[in-house]
Amino acid sequence: MNAPAFRIQPVTDAAGMDQFIRLPYRLHQGDPNWIPPLLLERKESLSPKLNPFFDHADVRFFLAWQGDRLVGRISAQVDRSALELHRNGTGHFGLLAAENDPALVRALLNAAEEWLKGHGITRVVGPFNLSVNEETGMLVAGHDTPPMLMMGHDRDYLPGLVEQAGYAKAKDVFAYLYDIQHDMPRSVRALIDRPLPAGLTVRMLDMKRYDADLRAITSVFNGAWAGNWGFVPLNESEIAHMAKSLKPIINPRLVWIAELNGEPVAFGVCLPNLNEAIGDLGGKLLPFGWAKLLWRLKVKGVKTARVPLMGVKRGLATGLAPVLPFLIIDGMRREALKLGYRQIELSWILEDNMPMRRIIEALGTSRYKTYRLFGKDL
CATH class of the missing domain: 3.40.630.30 (Gcn5-related N-acetyltransferase (GNAT))
Structure with a gap:
C-alpha cells in the first residue's frame, strides 16, 4: 500500500x-x-x-x-x-x-x-x-x-x-580548528614581534564603552566584508540586538581591536563555545539549566571557543594590512590560554577568500568542517 x-x-x-x-x-x-x-x-x-x-x-x-x-x-x-x-x-x-x-x-x-x-x-x-x-x-x-x-x-x-x-x-564555506596550545609559527612570530608602526595600538574590548566599541567593530566589519559573496551589512537595529545578545557571554579579554591614530582598523571577536556547556541540557534552562550553564561558563570553564567575527579595514597601507589579523589573533590566543581554552574555531570562511584562508592556514590550523550553499534557478 x-x-x-x-x-x-x-x-x-x-x-x-x-x-x-x-x-x-x-x-x-x-x-x-x-x-x-x-x-x-x-x-x-x-x-x-x-x-x-x-x-x-x-x-x-x-x-x-x-x-x-x-x-x-x-x-x-x-x-x-x-x-x-x-x-x-x-x-x-x-x-x-x-x-x-x-x-x-x-x-x-x-x-x-x-x-x-x-x-x-x-x-x-x-x-x-x-x-x-x-x-x-x-x-x-x-x-x-x-x-x-x-x-x-x-x-x-x-x-x-x-x-x-x-x-x-x-x-x-569552511570552519578551521586552531590548537592554541602551540605557539604561532616562527615566520608569523617574527612578523608580529616587530615594533608596532607609529600610531597603531592593539587593545582589548573596553566594557565601560561597550556599545561604542561594538559600533566601531561593526563599522569595520561592514566595510571589510562589503563586496564579499552574499554579504549584507548589519544595520543599526541588528547591531543593537547583537550587542545585547552577546553581552552575557562576551569576555572582554577575548575581543581585540586595532586602532590607527585612534580610528578602528581591525578587530576580532572570540566567544566561549556555548554548545560545549549546553550539550546535555536538552534545550531547557529550567529547572536547573541556568545554574549548570553559569557554573560551566564562569566556574568550570569551557575549553573551546569560536571566532565568528573578524575584519580589517580596506585601503590600509600595504605593509600594515597583512600583519593586523595576526596581531588580533595573537592577542585573543594569549588571553584564551590564560582562561583555560585549548581550541578555537575560526569560521566561517568563504572557499574563495584566499587572503583570509592563507592567514588562517599559516597558523597551522586544520580545515575540519565544510558547509555548502545550494542554488537553483526558478
Missing part, C-alpha cells in the same frame, strides 16, 4: 511554531554530535518581534505532515536589503530538517520555491538560518564532531536529497 502523500502547511500560530522549533530534537535522536539548541534562544531568533532581521525581510515557515505525523520543516525568506544591494532576484530557503525521504525534501523545497516565486524571486539559494549573518550553509563534511556556537549540524543524508531536488553547489 502506498504511503500517504505529504501535506505541506504554513505555520500560522504559536503552536505551529513550537512544532517547527522542536522537530529537529526528534530527527537528531541518536546523533551523538548534535547539540540541542536552547529553546528560548530558538524562539527569540525566529520571532518577528524580537529578531530585527524581520524588519527588512519577509519570511514564511512551513511544516510537512504525512498523515498525522510531523516529518519535515523549511523556511523561505525574501531579504529586501539583500535584493536592494545585489539586485540579483535571489531569495533564500533555510531551517531545513526532514526525515530521510527524497520526495519529502522535494515537496518542502517546492513549497518554499512557490512562495518565493510569488514574491518575484527568480533564483533561490540556501540554507540561511535566517540570514547570511546568522547560521549559513548545510554541513557536508565534518559530521564526526559537534558544532560550535552559532554553527549548524545537519543529518548526513540531507545534502544528497537537496541535490536530488535539482539544486547544485553555489558556494562552500
Whole structure:
C-alpha cells in the first residue's frame, strides 16, 4: 500500500511554531554530535518581534505532515536589503530538517520555491538560518564532531536529497580548528614581534564603552566584508540586538581591536563555545539549566571557543594590512590560554577568500568542517 502523500502547511500560530522549533530534537535522536539548541534562544531568533532581521525581510515557515505525523520543516525568506544591494532576484530557503525521504525534501523545497516565486524571486539559494549573518550553509563534511556556537549540524543524508531536488553547489564555506596550545609559527612570530608602526595600538574590548566599541567593530566589519559573496551589512537595529545578545557571554579579554591614530582598523571577536556547556541540557534552562550553564561558563570553564567575527579595514597601507589579523589573533590566543581554552574555531570562511584562508592556514590550523550553499534557478 502506498504511503500517504505529504501535506505541506504554513505555520500560522504559536503552536505551529513550537512544532517547527522542536522537530529537529526528534530527527537528531541518536546523533551523538548534535547539540540541542536552547529553546528560548530558538524562539527569540525566529520571532518577528524580537529578531530585527524581520524588519527588512519577509519570511514564511512551513511544516510537512504525512498523515498525522510531523516529518519535515523549511523556511523561505525574501531579504529586501539583500535584493536592494545585489539586485540579483535571489531569495533564500533555510531551517531545513526532514526525515530521510527524497520526495519529502522535494515537496518542502517546492513549497518554499512557490512562495518565493510569488514574491518575484527568480533564483533561490540556501540554507540561511535566517540570514547570511546568522547560521549559513548545510554541513557536508565534518559530521564526526559537534558544532560550535552559532554553527549548524545537519543529518548526513540531507545534502544528497537537496541535490536530488535539482539544486547544485553555489558556494562552500569552511570552519578551521586552531590548537592554541602551540605557539604561532616562527615566520608569523617574527612578523608580529616587530615594533608596532607609529600610531597603531592593539587593545582589548573596553566594557565601560561597550556599545561604542561594538559600533566601531561593526563599522569595520561592514566595510571589510562589503563586496564579499552574499554579504549584507548589519544595520543599526541588528547591531543593537547583537550587542545585547552577546553581552552575557562576551569576555572582554577575548575581543581585540586595532586602532590607527585612534580610528578602528581591525578587530576580532572570540566567544566561549556555548554548545560545549549546553550539550546535555536538552534545550531547557529550567529547572536547573541556568545554574549548570553559569557554573560551566564562569566556574568550570569551557575549553573551546569560536571566532565568528573578524575584519580589517580596506585601503590600509600595504605593509600594515597583512600583519593586523595576526596581531588580533595573537592577542585573543594569549588571553584564551590564560582562561583555560585549548581550541578555537575560526569560521566561517568563504572557499574563495584566499587572503583570509592563507592567514588562517599559516597558523597551522586544520580545515575540519565544510558547509555548502545550494542554488537553483526558478
